[in-house]
Amino acid sequence: MIRTPLRPLARILDARAKGENPDSIERENRRIRHEAMRDKARNRAEGRLLLLGLSFFLAFSVIGARMGLLASTQPMEPRAAASGAEILNQRADITDRSGRILATNLLTHSLYAHPQDMVDPLRVARELAAIFPELKEEDLAKRFTDGRRFLWIRKKLSPEQMQQVHDIGDPGLLFGPREMRLYPNGRLAAHVLGGTSFGAEGVHSAEVIGTAGIEKALDTRLRDPAAAGEPLQLSIDLTVQAAITEVLGAGMKMMNAKGATAILMEAHSGEILALASLPDFDPNDRPAPLVDRNADPGDSPLFNRAVQGVYELGSTFKIFTVAQAMELGLVNAQTIVDANAPMRWGRFLIKEFKNHNYGPLLSVTDVIVKSSNVGVARLALQIGGLRQQAFLKSLGFFDPTPVELVEAPYARPLVPAKWAEITTITTSYGHGLAASPLHLAAAYGTIANGGITVKPTLLHGNDRPQGARAMRAEVAHDSLAMLRQVVTRGTASYGDVEGYEVAGKTGTADKPNPRGGYYHDKVVNTFASIFPASDPRYVLIVTLDEPVETSGPQPRRTAGYTAVPVAAEIIRRTAPLLGLRPKVEAPPVDRITAVRN
Incomplete structure (x- = not known):
């Protein structure tokens, strides 16, 4: 930097020549220098103040904009994170x-x-x-x-x-x-x-x-x-579900049963309109599962008897034996079969209920109506074990049900490891093979659906592929006619609900004893029904665990006295809710009386 001297020699010499004081020149130059330095410092300070003011302005502008943004947005709850x-x-x-x-x-x-x-x-x-x-x-x-x-x-x-x-x-x-x-x-x-x-x-x-x-x-x-x-x-109808649960609960108490289940299913679509299992629970306050490994799973209210309850379903299986025999062309509805009881097969003795003898000869229809063990055993031997297994497998009795419940895949039917001839005989009337009531609903749905299998579902309105054909339509029709006669003149007479043409089959099965053999005073009773028989639309399965009807002088444990009345009341209560109009049936001729004015 070039600085101007405070005492320039030329001006000093000139001042001395004129007789002036040279010190005034230094004072003047010093004053000018100080004024220049002061102006420079002022300009620098003013620039710094301007920059600082601009910085404060920008900072407060950003803060104000952020506060305005927060004030104009909706508050959101923060969400915690787990495992990132x-x-x-x-x-x-x-x-x-x-x-x-x-x-x-x-x-x-x-x-x-x-x-x-x-x-x-x-x-x-x-x-x-x-x-x-x-x-x-x-x-x-x-x-x-x-x-x-x-x-x-x-x-x-x-x-x-x-x-x-x-x-x-x-x-x-x-x-x-x-x-x-x-x-x-x-x-x-x-x-x-x-x-x-x-x-x-x-x-x-x-x-x-x-x-x-x-x-x-x-x-x-x-x-x-x-x-x-x-x-x-879901396919569930809340009103129908409520009615069925109420009737089933009352029936369970009246029949002194430890548990009960009911399934109402559309015959053609497989949609389940109601599924009730008792005892039940409140899912708002779900109870803890049983911890005792030796306890009966059915004692827990969490146990779904309709799906997890795998039982021998007794005489409800007899219609499958008859249907297969008709499908194979071995018999028709009027064919006479040997039903003379008891029937000996090797060391085994096949008896009827209470040692009755419904024979010696019965038509195939009467085998179902009277629920003859010997009659269906004869037909099963004609069918043979291999063909019997294939037919039951086509009806879904060898696999878990495909229903949309997490418990369903684990409820596999109990199928005999070896299928001897005696297994063929006992399976024909529902002993030796155990399945759930939902399996039974699907199988009876096949009969109601004209011989085409249906898959039970809890979802409403989904497009589903048509099932495979398990039997000819005429075989399904004849089987349904036999089931109708079971109600009108057979073991399920208490199930005849006027106007709704109920068809069905009873099943009474002794409960297995964990120590071996069967209990003599504990049964599982089932009534598998289809209605209306002339235009089958619904399948209803009612199963009672250890029921006993005590209104008479002797306790009665058969399905005709326990499960059937409960199912009849369910149909009586729910059929109007389903939109079914009762059909007025013409009375028999012998009930018509001529009246003359």
């Missing part, structure tokens, strides 16, 4: 075939604690124990004071409970919003729906996952975000 994945807490509703809600979601709150923030842990423990009787004051006090920083107290709270906790007023008690599954109809269709529980959990959200029934079987569909919350529509 977002918790998906949305679950689709479940409805019946008419769109009525069977399962939905409800906003509730969880209760958790930060013990280090509590003012008085002992008081909090005492007041929480008063609000929630299942919590113990001593346990809460110990956990509040053992140094932990986080503690779950309740995963679900009612509004009343939440208010009571609010009233405690301790800052260490905190609430987290979450959705829970709600079943507004309580116990109704409990075994169909199953239930849910919490999966991945955070304090502000929780994952709802299926634990049983259709909730677990279709868990992926119900939780799929791509479905956009579209409800899952």
